[in-house]
Amino acid sequence: MxxxxxxxxxxxxxxxxxxxxxxxxxxxxxxxxxxxxxxxxxxxxxxxxxxxxxxxxxxxxxxxxxxxxxxxxxxxxxxxxxxxxxxxxxxxxxxxxxxxxxxxGLVKYRGKDHIILVGWNERTKQLMEMIVERDMRKQIVLIDHTMNNLPYQKHQLHFVRGSAFEDETLEKANLKQAKYAVVTADPSKKELQADQATILTAVAIKGNNPEITLITEILTKDQIKNASRAGADSIIRSNDFMSTLIFHELFRHKPVKPFELLIQVLADQQFHQFPLPEELDDKTFLQCADYYAVSEQLLIGIMRDEQMLVNPSFSTKLQRGDTLIVLSSLHE
CATH class of the missing domain: 1.10.287.70 (Helix Hairpins)
Known part of the structure; x- marks a missing residue:
């Protein structure tokens, strides 16, 4: 009894x-x-x-x-x-x-194979909208310590309040069963402080789930190596990207607008990497471009010896070990 x-x-x-x-x-x-x-x-x-x-x-x-x-x-x-x-x-x-x-943000997430976004800002908001608009069917868990409640309601979004470098918060976001994690730079901090916070968060995420695909945003060049050491699988150098865009805007040939053109390309197209097919070994870049053009894909460059060659000469011979960079429709 x-x-x-x-x-x-x-x-x-x-x-x-x-x-x-x-x-x-x-x-x-x-x-x-x-x-x-x-x-x-x-x-x-x-x-x-x-x-x-x-x-x-x-x-x-x-x-x-x-x-x-x-x-x-x-x-x-x-x-x-x-x-x-x-x-x-x-x-x-x-x-x-x-x-x-x-x-x-007090309820633990119970799903799996989800995307974890760290930090609520304009970048993560637009990223989430793109995922929802394109019907990617991905559940998103947002971790943020600055908001008391989530003003933006979407059925695919689960909010967890807390610091992403704390194990309790990561457990509440069910990190161990997540597929991707994206850590954006904190816009309220100075660049070096924001990078240090990003690296600390990366260490905590990879320490709890070494298998997760981790994407981090780094603002200063000196911290790129530290982010790599922390386990980041991909490092977005937003300052380098924006500086390059501004340079092209300054010295562009009218009426082309590099910024709008690149945003449109990235919105509708997606980059892919393929190992060089055996039948294309020792073929020219032009022959390989024709090969992919048949399937409505655009060959834009190659990776060789850890170097990226974008739009090389048409007569460039491809060799075994090359990786092809192909641009294709986002929905393919």
């Missing part, structure tokens, strides 16, 4: 109340069947009457006629009605609390 009571009180309150309601209705249903077997021929009939009466629905299909039966009905209305009402109120309050905790 003591063990059953211990199990009962360790159960969540929803299950405790539900089991209490079931036991109470079964007790009154069996009691009315014993007291008035002619009016309640089966135990199920008695339980049905107990639920209908206790929930104050009152269909009237079964009615106790004896004094003892009516006394049982009075006790059922007093005890059962209050318990059922309390049970429904608890469910409603629990649902509201769960929604409030979701908005505040």
């Amino acid at each position: 003591q063990t059953l009571l211990q199990v009962y009180f360790r159960m969540p309150i929803f299950f405790r109340l539900l089991s209490s309601v079931l036991l109470l209705m079964m007790f009154f249903g069996i009691s009315i069947h014993i007291l008035e077997p002619e009016h309640f021929p089966t135990i199920f009939d008695g339980i049905w009457w107990a639920f209908v009466t206790g929930s104050t629905v009152g269909y009237g299909d079964y009615v106790p006629l004896s004094s003892s039966g009516r006394l049982v009905a009075i006790l059922l209305i007093l005890a059962g009605g209050g318990l059922v009402t309390f049970y429904m109120a608890t469910i409603s309050a629990g649902t509201i609390k769960h929604e409030r905790d979701l908005s505040k």
Whole structure:
């Protein structure tokens, strides 16, 4: 008996109340069947009457006629009605609390193969919108310590409030079952401080899940090696990227606008890397470009000896070990 009571009180309150309601209705249903077997021929009939009466629905299909039966009905209305009402109120309050905790980032994420975004800023917001608009069917978990609640509601977004370099926060984001993690630079900090925070977060993420694909944003060149040492699989050098774009905007040939052109290309196309097919060994770059053009893909360069050759001479001979850089539609 003591063990059953211990199990009962360790159960969540929803299950405790539900089991209490079931036991109470079964007790009154069996009691009315014993007291008035002619009016309640089966135990199920008695339980049905107990639920209908206790929930104050009152269909009237079964009615106790004896004094003892009516006394049982009075006790059922007093005890059962209050318990059922309390049970429904608890469910409603629990649902509201769960929604409030979701908005505040207090609920643990239970899914897997999701994307973890660290930091709520314009970059992560646009990235999330692109994933949703292109119907990538990826669940996103956002980790941020600056917001008290999430103002941006999307069914694919789960918010976890906290610092991404803390194990408790990463566990709440279910990092060990995540597929990707993206750490963006904190715009509220100076560049060096932002990079240090990014590297610390990268160490924490890779320490908890060495298999995850980690993408980090680094602002200063000196910290690129440290980000690599921390385990980043891909390092986005946003300052280098923006400086190059500004340079092209300064010295562009009208009417071409490099920034708009590149954004449009990246929005609709995707880069791929393929090992050189055997049939293209010792072929020219032009012949390889024609090979991929048949499948509506654009060969733009090659990787050779850890060097990237973009738009090489058409007469350049490809050799075994080269990696081809191909641009193709995002939906292919």
